[in-house]
Amino acid sequence: MFIRSYLRASTTDQDASRAKQSLQSFTEDYGQTIACQYMENASGANPHRTELRRLLSDARQGDVLLVESIDRLSRLPAEDWKRLRAEIDQKGLRVVAVDLPTSHQAMRADNSDEFTARMLDAINSMMLDMMAAIARKDYEQRRERQQQGIEKAKAEGRYKGRPVDIAKHRRIQELLSAGFSVRKTAEHAGASTYTVQKVKSSIS
Numbered sequence: 001m002f003i004r005s006y007l008r009a010s011t012t013d014q015d016a017s018r019a020k021q022s023l024q025s026f027t028e029d030y031g032q033t034i035a036c037q038y039m040e041n042a043s044g045a046n047p048h049r050t051e052l053r054r055l056l057s058d059a060r061q062g063d064v065l066l067v068e069s070i071d072r073l074s075r076l077p078a079e080d081w082k083r084l085r086a087e088i089d090q091k092g093l094r095v096v097a098v099d100l101p102t103s104h105q106a107m108r109a110d111n112s113d114e115f116t117a118r119m120l121d122a123i124n125s126m127m128l129d130m131m132a133a134i135a136r137k138d139y140e141q142r143r144e145r146q147q148q149g150i151e152k153a154k155a156e157g158r159y160k161g162r163p164v165d166i167a168k169h170r171r172i173q174e175l176l177s178a179g180f181s182v183r184k185t186a187e188h189a190g191a192s193t194y195t196v197q198k199v200k201s202s203i204s
Contacts, residue, residue: 001032001107004055005066006073007039019068026098027066030107034066041190044075045139047084050187061092064106069099070128071135081132094121095128102127172199 005023017039027034036058040051052073055065065088067073073095074081088095094106105120168191175185182200186193 001064002036002060002062003027003032003034003064003066004036004038004059005034006052006055007037007068008044008049008052008072009041010043019072022098023066023068027107030104032107043192044071044073044135045077047076047080048183048187056087056091056093059091059093063091063093064096065093066096066098068097070097070131071138073097074132075135075139076132077136078133081129081136085128085132095124097131100124100127100131168195169199172196173203176200176203 005020007017007019007023009018020037020039024034036055038051038055040049042049042051059065065073074084076084094103096103096106102120102124105124168189171189172185172191172195175188176182176196176199180188182193182196185191186196189196
């Protein structure tokens with residue numbers, strides 16, 4: 001069994017490797033080991049994550065894609081999630097999430113009961129879609145609450161905006177100067193394309 005673990009944190013202020021030990025312990029409980037790890041700081045609402053794309057490119061039929069929870073894999077809108085699911089299915093990957101017990105069957109070496117395996121795969125597919133929808137809803141609600149907080153702070157004269165990340169802006173400038181596109185610069189700098197465009201306009 002070839003297990004590829006995917007670890008993600010939303011920002012560079014968070015530690016994407018935080019779940020590494022829990023994923024290792026989880027696989028050991030099933031007598032398995034993690035063969036490859038893919039780790040990055042990127043928003044789960046971004047469908048163009050560098051390490052996730054690399055994992056999908058490397059993947060082979062029957063590999064396991066292991067995550068701590070489905071929201072580490074996706075906080076995508078419905079259409080983007082459908083496209084990602086289609087890629088995962090086309091590659092023959094089996095998604096296992098520590099917080100999704102219906103997915104754990106894929107960790108068992110003995111899957112000789114074809115009927116049970118197929119039933120569990122069908123249940124797991126449904127649960128994956130449901131958990132992805134919940135993750136997206138949670139993302140939207142947090143963004144909405146954040147915006148409400150900003151609007152309230154503005155109305156009360158307390159809003160000062162997000163402080164500029166000088167080191168990140170400098171890295172963006174370096175990448176742009178080296179000829180990287182806006183999208184590639186965003187990927188390498190761990191920034192949004194909006195931020196890259198903003199920095200680009202300030203130096204043009």
